[in-house]
Amino acid sequence: MRPRTLTAAALTFAFLIPAMGQAQEPPPMDAQPPAEGNNLVSELQAAGEFNTLISALEATGLAQPLATDGPFTLFAPTDQAFEAIPQETMDSLMQDPEALYAVLAYHVVPGEISSTELSGMDSAESAFGVPLQLQSAGGGVQVEGAQVINADQGAVNGVFHAIDEVLMPPMN
16 A cells, blocks of 8 residues: 655646646646556546546646546546536536636545555545545545545545545635
8 A cells, every 4th residue: 555645646746736726737748657557547437437426637737647647546526526527517517627726636646546545544635735634434535524435446546436426625
C-alpha cells in the first residue's frame, strides 16, 4: 500500500488547481503513462458506468494527470449520480470550466487510500484543498454523505471508489 502522505501527487495538483478566479495552467505534457497495467482513467472507461465523469475530466484537463501521475484516490460518481443533479446545475457547470474543475478536484485525494483505511479516518484532504468528511456507516464508508457503493477499484496509479452522489465543494 502506498503512503497517504502528500508527495508528488500533491505537487501536481498544487499547480493544476488554481486559486478561484485565476487562469488554469494546462497539465504537463511531458508526463509519462504508468509502465504496466491500466491507469485510473482506463479503469473508469472499462467499468462503463462513469461516462459523464470521464467527459468532465477530459473537458477540464484533469484526465491527463489522472492517467499519468499518482498515486491518487478518486471518489468516482457514477453516471446515475450525475443524472440526479438538476439539469440547470449541470448546464451551469458545463458552461463554467473553472467551477467544473473545482467540483472534480473535490473528488480527488492525493495518495492511495483503501476502503479499510478510509473506514478509520474522519477526513481526507481533497486536491481542491478542502477536507472531505468521512464516516463509517453500516459496514461501509460515506464521503460527505455520499455512499461508497463499489470500493477499492485498483489501477497502477491509485484507486477509485464509486459513489452514489456528486460531491459539491463549498464555494466562498
